[in-house]
Amino acid sequence: GAGVSQSPSNKVTEKGKDVELRCDPISGHTALYWYRQSLGQGLEFLIYFQGNSAPDKSGLPSDRFSAERTGGSVSTLTIQRTQQEDSAVYLCASSRQELHEQYFGPGTRLTVT
Amino acid sequence: AQKITQTQPGMFVQEKEAVTLDCTYDTSDPSYGLFWYKQPSSGEMIFLIYQGSYDQQNATEGRYSLNFQKARKSANLVISASQLGDSAMYFCAMRESYNQGGKLIFGQGTELSVKP
Numbered sequence: 235g236a237g238v239s240q241s242p243s244n245k246v247t248e249k250g251k252d253v254e255l256r257c258d259p260i261s262g263h264t265a266l267y268w269y270r271q272s273l274g275q276g277l278e279f280l281i282y283f284q285g286n287s288a289p290d291k292s293g294l295p296s297d298r299f300s301a302e303r304t305g306g307s308v309s310t311l312t313i314q315r316t317q318q319e320d321s322a323v324y325l326c327a328s329s330r331q332e333l334h335e336q337y338f339g340p341g342t343r344l345t346v347t
Numbered sequence: 348a349q350k351i352t353q354t355q356p357g358m359f360v361q362e363k364e365a366v367t368l369d370c371t372y373d374t375s376d377p378s379y380g381l382f383w384y385k386q387p388s389s390g391e392m393i394f395l396i397y398q399g400s401y402d403q404q405n406a407t408e409g410r411y412s413l414n415f416q417k418a419r420k421s422a423n424l425v426i427s428a429s430q431l432g433d434s435a436m437y438f439c440a441m442r443e444s445y446n447q448g449g450k451l452i453f454g455q456g457t458e459l460s461v462k463p
Contacts, residue, residue, distance in 0.1 A: 267450060276455050277438065282448035290448045325392065329449070335382065336451060338392035 236260065238339035240326050246345045247316055255311040255342045259328030266309050267329075267336060268293075268301060272322035280324075283309060316346045350374065351441050351454035358459050360429045367414070368424040368457045370439030378444040381422040382451065383413065386436040395437075398422060426459075434461045 239258040247253050259266050268280040279293040283303040294300070298317075303309040313320055323343050327336035352371045360366035372381065383395040398406045398413045406413045414423040426433055436458050440451040 265448065267448075269451075277440075277451075277453035279450040279452070282450055284448060290450060293450070323390065327392070334449075335394045335397055336449075337394060338384075340389070340391045343390075 238326055238328055238337055240324075240339040240342050242342060243340065244343045244345075246347060249318060249346055250315055252312065252314045253316055253344065255313075255324050255344070257309045257311070257326030257328075257339060259307060259309070259326070260337055261307075263328035263330055263337075264306065265329045265331060265334075265336075266303060267327045268309070268311050269325045269327065270322045271325055271341070275322075277325075280311070313344075316344075318346050320344060321346045349454075350452045351439055353439055353454035353457050355457045356455070358457055359462060360426075360459065361462050362431060363428055365425060365427045366429055366459065368426070368437050368439075368459065370422045370424065370454060372420050372422060372439075372441050374420075374441065374443055376443040380442040380449075381413070381415070382440040382442070383411070383422075383424045384438045384440060385433075386438060386456070388435070392438070396424070429461045431461050431463060434459060 241256045266283040271277045281301050282290040285306045286303050298314045301311045323341040325341045327338045329336045379400045381398045385393045396406050396408045396411045398415045405415050410427045412425045436456045438456045439454040442449045
């Protein structure tokens with residue numbers, strides 16, 4: 235079956251612009267996670283969705299970051315007023331239920347110039 | 348303190364030989380899960396194997412096995428009969444039960460290179 239998909243695969247943006255990253259989880263997976271992978275920080279958790287609600291937003295680095303999920307499916311991660319330190323690969327993962335193994339998408343490579 | 352420690356930034360192994368990738372963890376949660384993921388150069392994270400803290404036996408999945416030593420808080424990944432396609436980054440991760448939602452905490456990774 236189809237895996238987790240993310241778009242765009244690459245995004246180059248100018249400092250100060252807003253960006254939206256999209257994640258389509260595996261069909262039927264109720265839990266959805268966003269992580270960020272950067273050279274200096276490794277893999278960091280950002281936010282977790284169960285259905286359309288986000289019980290854990292503890293990893294969002296600042297109020298410039300927000301995310302939503304609609305219809306218990308697609309999720310969008312929005313970064314406002316991007317900064318150079320936001321440059322990273324943003325990974326989305328989904329799982330059937332919250333304590334099951336997570337399946338990752340290919341990621342979105344964000345470069346802020 | 349690091350929750351997940353992978354002390355080997357890079358490893359080399361000869362094709363067809365076995366290799367062990369080290370992972371130690373730190374938690375006070377009695378119920379936790381340990382995962383290994385593979386990340387090839389393409390970037391996608393591929394789930395390999397899972398071990399629950401209450402599992403009595405070490406997990407195995409094909410050529411992958413997890414050497415779980417609870418008292419030592421280690422969860423080493425063993426890859427038997429290495430193949431060229433095993434060359435990748437390998438990440439150890441932990442999920443603690445009191446973290447609502449089961450977010451994963453990752454180690455820094457080990458880059459494995461398989462030599463022909």
